[in-house]
Every structure is written in C-alpha cells, then in structure tokens.
Amino acid sequence: MVLKFDLIIIGSGPAGSASAMTAAKAGLSVALLDKSAFPRDKLCGGAVTGRAARYMDEIFGLAPDSDLFLEADRVRLAFRGQAITCQDNFPPFQMTMRQAFDARLHHLAITAGAQVFAPVRITALDPETAQVTLADGRRMQATLIIGADGANSLVARAIFGRAFDPARIGFGLEVELDRNQFSDTTTEIDLGAANWGYGWVFPKHKSVTLGVFGIHARNSDMKTHFNRYLARHVPDMAAAGPVRCKGAFLPFGTYRKTPxxxxVLLAGDAAGLVDPITGEGIGWAMRSGQFAGQAAVAALAAGRPDTALTTYQRHLTCVHREIDAARRIRALIYARPVRAIFPRAVAHNPSMSRTYLRLLAGELDYADLGTRVLFRLARRLGGSLLRRQTA
Ligand SMILES: Cc1cc2nc3c(=O)[nH]c(=O)nc-3n(C[C@H](O)[C@H](O)[C@H](O)COP(=O)(O)OP(=O)(O)OC[C@H]3O[C@@H](n4cnc5c(N)ncnc54)[C@H](O)[C@@H]3O)c2cc1C
Structure with a gap:
C-alpha cells in the first residue's frame, strides 16, 4: 500500500517544521519525516537573531519566552583573545538549546496538522514520481516534496548528485560546557579564532556553548583552532587533556540558485541558506521553509504542481540577494591580508562597531548597507586591496 499526501517534508529542523506548519495550516495533507525522534540534538551555537525571532513569531506564533531563551545583550568582539570592544544594550541575541527549540517547533507543526513519521530511515527517493520508500517497507507518495534535511541533504543528493561543494562548505566544532566552568559568560565573537570564520562563546541558562567555525577548506587544522580557543577560556580543562567536541558542516555562502x-523543493541548509559572514542559518531556514510551504499551497490550489519551484525561487530572491551582498563584504573581514585590520578599524570606530554588531544581530540587512560599508572599509583598507578581494 502507498500512503498518499499532498506534501512530504523530509527533515523537521526549523526549515521543515516551518514548511509543515505553513502547509498544514492551509489545509494540505502533510507527512513530516525525520530520521530522529524528537527531542533530538543538533550541533549549533543556538543564537537566534532579531530577524530569526521575527520569523519565528510570524510562522509559529512563538515569542522568545524565558523558558526556551536566554536574552544576551552584552557582546564582546575579540581578536585572538584580545577584546576589541564590549557593548552593552546591544540588539539582543536570544540564546537557545536546539534540542528544546526544535522540539517546540516540531510540536507546533504537529498541532497544525502535520502527520509525523519519526524516526524513519529513507531507503529510496524518486524525485520524478515524488515517492519515498522507508526501511520498514512503507511507501509514500505526494504531489510535492520539500527537502529540509540539513547540510548533508539526502534529497539534494538525490536530485543534484551531492549535497554541497566540499571546496566551499563551512565546518564547525563545538562543546557544551557547564556555566560554572566560566568566570565570565559574556557572549563573545573572536574573529581571529579560525580562518574565514570565528570563535564564539554563547551563554545559555545552564550551559555555555563554545566553538569555532570557518570555511572547511581553509581550516585543515580546525581541531587546533578549537583547542587554542578553549584554552583561552577554560585553561584548566584544556590542560587536563583532549576535550571531546563535536563537528558539523554548514553551508557558508554558496546557495543553490535553483532550489x-x-x-522537489529544498529549504534551509539543504538549499545552502546560511549567512556567509555570521554563519546564522536558523532564521533563513524558517523563512525558506515558510516560502516553500506557501509555494506548495499556491501550486496545489492552482492545480499546477509544476509551478511550485518557480514560485518558490521567486520568493527566495530576497534571501539570495542578502547572501550575495554579504559575500561581497566578507572578504573585507576575513581575507588574510585584512584579518587583523578589520578588528582594529572596528575598535577605533564606534559607529562601525555598532553597525557590525547590528548586522550580527540581524537588525540590519546587508543589501541596504553594502555600499556604505564597502566605502568606509575601502577607505581604511585601501582601494587596491578592495578591488582584488571583491573581484
Ligand atoms: C557548529 C554550528 C553552529 C551554528 N550556530 C548557529 C547559530 O548560533 N545561529 C544560527 O542561526 N545558526 C547556526 N548554525 C546554522 C544552523 O544550525 C542551521 O543553519 C540550521 O539548523 C538549518 O536548519 P534546517 O532546518 O535547514 O536543518 P537542520 O536544523 O539541520 O535540520 C535538518 C533535519 O533533517 C533531519 N534529517 C537529516 N537527514 C535526514 C534523512 N536522511 N532523513 C530524514 N530526516 C533527516 C535531521 O534529523 C534534522 O532534524 C550553526 C551550524 C553549525 C554547524
């Protein structure tokens, strides 16, 4: 027997749950599949920006309550352990544990009417017929499929042959530590902790997430970067021997132009929708999941499932524009010759430091800001360097 649905969604992270919520609320029959039962863990700093919080409210009707979130409005920017600037009353990040956060979104999608199949193992996926076969022999078919199964997407592999470009993918290592191990739990971003990336300390209610990430191909020694960063913050622990950290890939500036x-539509990390400067992906995962769900609803209402992808791609233009704009700026922050200059420029220019922190917090859009920032940075870093790095 084949189970039939309007929509099969593979993966129930922020992207998949947002798709499921949107489509189920609009009356589609939705199967929401995940390889894990919830609650499940997800490697992540857990920083939810202002922009992401707005999407969360719009899609799930969920406000950042103090059960799930810790508000952090004091942020330190550092470079190789030296504080560059420390700002209070900064547009806040909402810090959350992904295990609880994702479980909440997953639950809201179920409440909206999505039918969950988890844990399941998918053994076959036919993009042409939109059929999915599970390891237990069950078969499912839908009019449309949304692949929201993360950076290492099985769905992307089924339609494009691979989930990501290994030359451009990002990689992060992190560990969850007891708050008591830290004398100072200020939120920190250290721009010198890894190449084309940064180190972070993100406090939570009971723990602190410490990690480093950057472009994988430019950090063959990420473990060394991690150990060094850990030693700066928790020297006793680092000295006591190797610490077990976990690693995961994240898209970092390369998205799928045709998602x-x-x-079959791809959303969230499966479509490469992560900020190429900050590594933030939760917000765009929810936004793209919502857009994919809306495109499915419109295409099915029109009796034209073949139009879902073009509608979805059109909705995503605003996200793609942001990623493109951020990519143009990021060489001026992370490229080797300017790596040490950017933090100094930020340290000596309060307005630039505020702008950078507001970007991190998702309070500013890159597309609106691009020209102004490029102009200011160009003055500091030299026109010839700018031309070379943005070419
Ligand atoms: C180290 C690190 C730190 C990060 N820190 C932050 C941060 O602080 N803030 C931020 O905004 N972003 C951060 N990100 C990025 C963020 O985690 C992702 O962008 C976000 O989780 C993407 O959501 P998603 O729903 O697309 O995918 P995911 O959250 O990865 O969810 C995918 C879901 O698909 C399921 N799945 C996978 N494969 C299958 C399969 N074959 N069959 C069925 N189900 C499957 C998984 O179980 C999972 O539930 C970080 C990423 C990393 C790696």
Whole structure:
C-alpha cells in the first residue's frame, strides 16, 4: 500500500517544521519525516537573531519566552583573545538549546496538522514520481516534496548528485560546557579564532556553548583552532587533556540558485541558506521553509504542481540577494591580508562597531548597507586591496 499526501517534508529542523506548519495550516495533507525522534540534538551555537525571532513569531506564533531563551545583550568582539570592544544594550541575541527549540517547533507543526513519521530511515527517493520508500517497507507518495534535511541533504543528493561543494562548505566544532566552568559568560565573537570564520562563546541558562567555525577548506587544522580557543577560556580543562567536541558542516555562502528540481523543493541548509559572514542559518531556514510551504499551497490550489519551484525561487530572491551582498563584504573581514585590520578599524570606530554588531544581530540587512560599508572599509583598507578581494 502507498500512503498518499499532498506534501512530504523530509527533515523537521526549523526549515521543515516551518514548511509543515505553513502547509498544514492551509489545509494540505502533510507527512513530516525525520530520521530522529524528537527531542533530538543538533550541533549549533543556538543564537537566534532579531530577524530569526521575527520569523519565528510570524510562522509559529512563538515569542522568545524565558523558558526556551536566554536574552544576551552584552557582546564582546575579540581578536585572538584580545577584546576589541564590549557593548552593552546591544540588539539582543536570544540564546537557545536546539534540542528544546526544535522540539517546540516540531510540536507546533504537529498541532497544525502535520502527520509525523519519526524516526524513519529513507531507503529510496524518486524525485520524478515524488515517492519515498522507508526501511520498514512503507511507501509514500505526494504531489510535492520539500527537502529540509540539513547540510548533508539526502534529497539534494538525490536530485543534484551531492549535497554541497566540499571546496566551499563551512565546518564547525563545538562543546557544551557547564556555566560554572566560566568566570565570565559574556557572549563573545573572536574573529581571529579560525580562518574565514570565528570563535564564539554563547551563554545559555545552564550551559555555555563554545566553538569555532570557518570555511572547511581553509581550516585543515580546525581541531587546533578549537583547542587554542578553549584554552583561552577554560585553561584548566584544556590542560587536563583532549576535550571531546563535536563537528558539523554548514553551508557558508554558496546557495543553490535553483532550489530544487521538478516537484522537489529544498529549504534551509539543504538549499545552502546560511549567512556567509555570521554563519546564522536558523532564521533563513524558517523563512525558506515558510516560502516553500506557501509555494506548495499556491501550486496545489492552482492545480499546477509544476509551478511550485518557480514560485518558490521567486520568493527566495530576497534571501539570495542578502547572501550575495554579504559575500561581497566578507572578504573585507576575513581575507588574510585584512584579518587583523578589520578588528582594529572596528575598535577605533564606534559607529562601525555598532553597525557590525547590528548586522550580527540581524537588525540590519546587508543589501541596504553594502555600499556604505564597502566605502568606509575601502577607505581604511585601501582601494587596491578592495578591488582584488571583491573581484
Ligand atoms: C557548529 C554550528 C553552529 C551554528 N550556530 C548557529 C547559530 O548560533 N545561529 C544560527 O542561526 N545558526 C547556526 N548554525 C546554522 C544552523 O544550525 C542551521 O543553519 C540550521 O539548523 C538549518 O536548519 P534546517 O532546518 O535547514 O536543518 P537542520 O536544523 O539541520 O535540520 C535538518 C533535519 O533533517 C533531519 N534529517 C537529516 N537527514 C535526514 C534523512 N536522511 N532523513 C530524514 N530526516 C533527516 C535531521 O534529523 C534534522 O532534524 C550553526 C551550524 C553549525 C554547524
């Protein structure tokens, strides 16, 4: 027997749950599949920006309550352990534990009417017929499929042959530590902790997440970067021997220009929708999941499932524009010759430091800011360097 649905969504992170919530609320029959039962863990700093919080409210009707979130409005910017600036009353990050956060979104999608299949193992996926076969022999078919199964997406592999470009993917290592191990739990971003990336200390209610990330191909020694960063913050622990950290890939500036194929749409990390400067992906995962769900609803209402992908791609233009704008700026922050100059420029220019922190907090859009920031940075870093790095 084949189980039939309007929509099969593979993966129930922020992207998949947002798709499920949107489509189920609009009356579609939705199957929401995940390889894990919830609550499940997800490697992540857990920083939810202002922009992401707005999407969360719009899609799930969920406000950042103090059960799930810790508000952090004091932020330190550092470079190789030296504080550059420390700002209070900064547009806040909402710090959350992904295990609880994702479980909440997953639950809200179920409440909206999505039918959950988890844990499941998918053994076959046919993008042409939108059919999915599970390891237990069950078969499912839908009019449309949304692949929201993360950076290492099985769905992206099924339609494009691979989930990501290994030369451009990002990689992060992190550990969850007891708050008591830290004398200072200020939120920190250290721009010198890894190449084309940064180190972070993100406080939570009971713990602190410490990690480093950057472009994988430019950090063959990420473990060394991690150990060095850990030693700066928790020297006793680092000295006591190797610490077990966990690693995961994240897209970092390369998105899929066509986010799917035929009757299959990709959302969130599976579509490469992560900020190429900050590594923030939760907000755009929810936003793209919502857009994919809306595109499915419109295409099915019109009796034209073949139009879902073009509608979705059109909705995503605003996100793609942001990623493109951020990519143009990021060489001026992370490229080797300017790496040490950017933090100094930020340290000596309060307005630039505020602008950078507001970008991190998702309070400013890159697309609106691009020209102004490029102009200011160009003055500091030299026109010839700018031309070389943005070419
Ligand atoms: C180290 C690190 C730190 C990060 N820190 C931050 C941060 O602080 N703030 C931020 O905004 N972003 C951060 N990100 C990025 C963020 O985690 C992702 O962008 C976000 O989780 C993307 O959501 P998603 O729903 O697309 O995918 P995911 O959250 O990865 O969810 C994918 C879901 O698909 C399921 N799945 C996977 N494969 C299958 C399969 N074959 N079959 C069925 N189900 C499957 C998984 O179980 C999972 O539930 C970080 C990423 C990393 C790696």
């Amino acid at each position: 799917g194929a035929g009757r």
